[in-house]
Amino acid sequence: MELFPEKSSVGLDAGFAFRSDCITHEFASAYFRHAFIDEQIKDRVSKRLDARNAFALDFGVRTYYRHRIQSDSGRFTSWGIELEDRHWIHSDFSSDAFELYFRGNRAYKGRSADLSNFRFSDLHWQAVKASVQIRLSSHSALDAGFGLVRGQEFLDIRTKRGSLYTAPNGDYLDADLDLTIRQQDSSGTGFDSWNGTGAVMDLRWKKQFRDGSLFQIGVSDFGFIGFDDGSSFVPADTTYRFEGIDATDLFDFTDTVSGTINSDSAFVQGFLTDRRKESSLQPLPGLLRATYSLQWSEGKYTCTWEVQQRLFYAARPMARMEGSWSINRHHRLHLGLQYGEYTTWVAGLGYTLRLGSWQFHAGSRFLSGWINPEGRSAGAFVTLRKQLP
Numbered sequence: 527m528e529l530f531p532e533k534s535s536v537g538l539d540a541g542f543a544f545r546s547d548c549i550t551h552e553f554a555s556a557y558f559r560h561a562f563i564d565e566q567i568k569d570r571v572s573k574r575l576d577a578r579n580a581f582a583l584d585f586g587v588r589t590y591y592r593h594r595i596q597s598d599s600g601r602f603t604s605w606g607i608e609l610e611d612r613h614w615i616h617s618d619f620s621s622d623a624f625e626l627y628f629r630g631n632r633a634y635k636g637r638s639a640d641l642s643n644f645r646f647s648d649l650h651w652q653a654v655k656a657s658v659q660i661r662l663s664s665h666s667a668l669d670a671g672f673g674l675v676r677g678q679e680f681l682d683i684r685t686k687r688g689s690l691y692t693a694p695n696g697d698y699l700d701a702d703l704d705l706t707i708r709q710q711d712s713s714g715t716g717f718d719s720w721n722g723t724g725a726v727m728d729l730r731w732k733k734q735f736r737d738g739s740l741f742q743i744g745v746s747d748f749g750f751i752g753f754d755d756g757s758s759f760v761p762a763d764t765t766y767r768f769e770g771i772d773a774t775d776l777f778d779f780t781d782t783v784s785g786t787i788n789s790d791s792a793f794v795q796g797f798l799t800d801r802r803k804e805s806s807l808q809p810l811p812g813l814l815r816a817t818y819s820l821q822w823s824e825g826k827y828t829c830t831w832e833v834q835q836r837l838f839y840a841a842r843p844m845a846r847m848e849g850s851w852s853i854n855r856h857h858r859l860h861l862g863l864q865y866g867e868y869t870t871w872v873a874g875l876g877y878t879l880r881l882g883s884w885q886f887h888a889g890s891r892f893l894s895g896w897i898n899p900e901g902r903s904a905g906a907f908v909t910l911r912k913q914l915p
Contacts, residue, residue, distance in 0.1 A: 527819050529667060529734040530603045530659070531594045534914040541907030542585030543892060548574040548624075549581045551895030551904040558583075568628055570900050575621035578643075580840040582868045584811070586612035593656075600791050603667065606657045612747075614811050618645040618840040626690065631699070634692045641688030641703070647841060648681040650810060651751055653726055669730040669744070677722025677751035680808050681714045682708040682894035697875040698769035703762055706827070707798070708806045711756035726810060739820035748812035748837065755805045762798045812837035826852045834867075842866050846891075848874070862891060869903045883913040 553571050555840050556563045565799040569728025572810040590608035597603075622639040631639065657671030657909065710721040730744025815834040844866035852858045860876035869892075888908040890896065895904025 527734070527738065527740040527821060528827075529665070529732055529740065530661070531592060532913075534592060534594045534604075535911055536591045536914065537589070537909060537911035539588045539590075539907070539909045540581070540586070541905065542885050542901075543905035543907075544581070544583045544895070545867060545872075545892060545903040546579070546581035547869055547902065548576065548579045550574075552899040554581070554583070554904070563628070570732050572621075572625065574902070575624060576617065578620065578840075578869050579624065581616070582754050582836075582838075582841070583615040584613070586610055586906075589684070602658055603634045603660055603661050604659045606671075608655045609652070609656070611652050614647070614649045615649075616645075616647045616811070616838060616840075619651050620644065630688065631692045632696075632748075634690070636692070636694040638689045638691040641685055641690060644685040644688060646681070646683040647808075648679070649751070649810075650674045650678045650680070651722075651724075651810070652678065655726065655728070657728065659780065663890060665735070666731070666733045666836045669728070669732065671728035673726045673749075675722075675724035675726050675751050675810070676720050677710070677724060677750060677808070678717065678719055679710045680708070680751070680753060680806075681710075682706075682806070682808065698767055700766070701766045703764060704767075705758040705760075705762045705798070706826055707758070709758045712758070713756075718878075721757070722751045722753035722808070724810070725810075727795075737820065739818065740814075741818050743816040744814075745837075746813050746815070751808045751809045751810065753808060757801055757806045759802045759804045759806065759834070760798050761800055761802075807840070814864070837869055840870065850876075850878075859896050860889060864891065872901075872903050885909075885911045885913075887911075 544551065546554070548571055550567070550570050552561065553567050556567060568908045588608055588610040590606060592604055592606035594604050595602055620640050620642065623644050624632065624641045626641070629856045637889060653673045653675045655671045655673030657669060660668045660670065662668055685703060685705045687702065689702045691700040693699070714721065726747060726749030728743055728744070728748070730746070733741045735741070786828055810855050813834055813836055815832065817830055817832040819828060819830040828850045830848045832848070834844050835841065846862060846864035848860060848862035850860040854878060858878040860878070862874035862876070863871070864874065865871050872891070873893050874889065874891035875893055876887065881888040886909070892903035892905040894901030
């Protein structure tokens with residue numbers, strides 16, 4: 527466990543993580559691949575639905591360079607620079623919202639579906655960060671990083687109040703909504719699009735004890751993106767009646783593939799008439815985390831305890847424990863167990879390979895989705911690092 531970097535290094539990280547308290551891995555995989563979603567797959571989600579439900583999907587790529595300053599007594603021990611591409615999708619929703627979107631409103635004839643306090647966020651950004659490590663004492667340090675963020679695209683949909691009543695004979699629908707939709711300028715969403723600018727900060731304090739154990743506490747990805755005044759803003763606090771059509775399956779968007787409602791769709795234009803262009807400030811999904819790590823038998827065995835809180839709506843605290851075993855100087859095995867954030871108990875597995883100055887690390891903190899299609903999480907990561915002379 528390293529307090530100060532022994533050598534300069536360069537590396538590449540990539541990974542994704544899906545977690546939910548109700549959405550299964552097989553459902554999420556089919557949805558995001560635009561594949562067929564049959565009734566049995568939906569049923570396995572429906573039986574887990576609660577009054578409030580959530581999911582989160584996070585994936586990204588990062589490359590970095592960290593330079594060790596050749597001094598054993600100076601205040602600054604290292605500096606670094608990194609580039610990253612991140613995509614964050616999250617939703618907090620009622621059971622009615624799920625059933626309405628994926629099965630239609632036929633089952634709601636003669637009653638109302640509750641759509642209150644719905645939230646959906648889709649945020650894609652790139653960042654360049656510069657960082658420095660400051661030596662506070664021979665046993666403590668502060669890592670500080672600040673970065674410029676480029677906002678590529680975002681979609682934010684939320685309701686305060688929402689209900690949808692379907693007439694018994696399906697002749698009409700009554701919608702009662704307090705709704706807002708925000709989205710970046712839809713004329714440009716490619717990788718070369720710069721639709722917003724923001725800032726991000728990482729801070730971490732590290733303390734090493736006499737027994738070699740290491741305590742760390744800090745915040746990462748704490749920041750925001752200000753999207754420009756070409757962004758769409760569609761507010762509505764209204765009641766609206768759909769009539770003159772067979773409305774029984776009006777909200778049956780998809781039996782087979784995922785669909786997206788955005789602020790430019792014909793569906794939205796039909797009853798959300800107040801459409802504006804204005805800037806929007808979107809928070810990044812920051813993370814507050816504390817860890818304590820110890821090792822014994824000269825590093826052959828390690829154990830780390832971690833608690834964290836995602837600084838985003840509907841996220842619960844998460845606790846995690848990971849142990850590792852060095853098989854020999856080339857191979858290390860990692861086993862983990864965690865609970866919280868957006869899902870329940872889940873196990874993880876990792877493997878590290880060291881060959882000279884190279885280190886390869888891969889694994890998953892969310893094994894359940896790979897082993898059991900009804901698991902409510904899935905993920906994988908891979909890292910490659912090379913120490914430099």
